[in-house]
Amino acid sequence: MQNAGHIGKIVVLPPVAGRHEVTAKAVRGMKVDPDGVHLVVGGIGGFGLVAANWLVEKGARRIALCSRRGQPDAETRAMIELRAEWRRCGFGPCLRHHGCRGRGDASGDASFGSTVRSVVHAAMVLDDALISNLSRERNRPVIETKAKGAAILDRLTRGDRLDNFILFSSATTLVGNPGQANYVAANGYLEGLARARRQEGLAGLAIGFGAIADAGYLTQNADVNDLLAKRIGKTALKAQVALDMVENHVAADPGTVDAAVVMISEIDWTAARNLPVAATRSSR
Numbered sequence: 273m274q275n276a277g278h279i280g281k282i283v284v285l286p287p288v289a290g291r292h293e294v295t296a297k298a299v300r301g302m303k304v305d306p307d308g309v310h311l312v313v314g315g316i317g318g319f320g321l322v323a324a325n326w327l328v329e330k331g332a333r334r335i336a337l338c339s340r341r342g343q344p345d346a347e348t349r350a351m352i353e354l355r356a357e358w359r360r361c362g363f364g365p366c367l368r369h370h371g372c373r374g375r376g377d378a379s380g381d382a383s384f385g386s387t388v389r390s391v392v393h394a395a396m397v398l399d400d401a402l403i404s405n406l407s408r409e410r411n412r413p414v415i416e417t418k419a420k421g422a423a424i425l426d427r428l429t430r431g432d433r434l435d436n437f438i439l440f441s442s443a444t445t446l447v448g449n450p451g452q453a454n455y456v457a458a459n460g461y462l463e464g465l466a467r468a469r470r471q472e473g474l475a476g477l478a479i480g481f482g483a484i485a486d487a488g489y490l491t492q493n494a495d496v497n498d499l500l501a502k503r504i505g506k507t508a509l510k511a512q513v514a515l516d517m518v519e520n521h522v523a524a525d526p527g528t529v530d531a532a533v534v535m536i537s538e539i540d541w542t543a544a545r546n547l548p549v550a551a552t553r554s555s556r
């Protein structure tokens with residue numbers, strides 16, 4: 273409604289007592305401790321790098337970027353070298369990283385230390401195929417990068433006082449996406465983990481992003497972008513706009529288990545209605 277992008281009328285329904293949870297908890301802003309380490313897994317390039325920059329803009333001074341490459345690519349070097357905020361911040365360890373291994377692991381080179389205040393898990397590997405063509409071997413990297421990575425990050429940071437534990441999921445957990453069963457399952461795990469952490473009183477937020485227009489995978493894979501546009505419409509958000517929405521959610525977050533998962537996506541529901549999964553759901 274704010275974007276004035278709608279056609280026709282918008283019906284706003286008030287919460288129903290007993291059915292919707294309404295809490296009066298104080299609204300809090302997003303906390304980014306300037307003295308803490310902020311770890312972005314999958315933060316070398318792509319949407320993860322934009323998220324790292326977002327943390328720097330929020331006041332982070334010590335950023336650790338992890339990926340299997342373990343070395344900044346051209347995009348990351350440009351960010352570090354050209355932006356004044358990054359030059360000020362002690363861009364320290366660019367950790368060599370294998371499947372989110374950390375402290376105590378055989379690789380021995382990814383110690384998170386004791387001052388971690390934020391974890392952003394943005395790593396992903398895709399291997400899309402119809403389910404009949406998928407195998408355990410094909411699914412493993414897709415699932416493990418997200419789910420096992422998140423489980424390890426959860427375990428290794430239990431002793432840290434985390435302000436943010438943010439898992440990048442996908443709106444495909446809401447609408448499904450033919451050919452992405454492994455990816456959707458892996459993201460489903462992230463959402464369950466965010467809820468489970470909140471149940472235990474720990475920081476946890478999983479965000480189901482829709483398509484991102486200007487950073488990450490879809491910018492490198494025009495054919496996938498076109499296919500997705502046919503399925504959910506040409507509705508991709510700019511990465512910065514999506515992250516601003518995350519911040520708005522965090523600011524208004526009541527801290528409930530339900531609020532541990534949020535979808536940040538624009539979806540053309542007329543197009544999405546034709547998705548096999550969406551059609552099955554709506555026909556129930």
Ligand SMILES: NC(=O)c1ccc[n+]([C@@H]2O[C@H](COP(=O)([O-])OP(=O)(O)OC[C@H]3O[C@@H](n4cnc5c(N)ncnc54)[C@H](OP(=O)(O)O)[C@@H]3O)[C@@H](O)[C@H]2O)c1
Pocket residue numbers: 313314315316317318319320338339340341342369370371372393394395396397417421440441442443480481482483484485487488489490
């Ligand atoms: N782009 C979108 O439109 C979109 C939409 C919805 C959700 N998301 C979510 O946003 C996140 C980032 O997406 P993206 O488009 O930026 O992806 P991307 O460009 O493919 O980047 C993925 C990153 O993950 C790293 N990575 C892969 N396997 C890893 C592992 N085992 N351990 C550590 N790092 C690993 C990669 O670096 P190495 O190759 O060096 O390991 C790379 O930095 C993903 O979680 C994705 O699900 C993106």
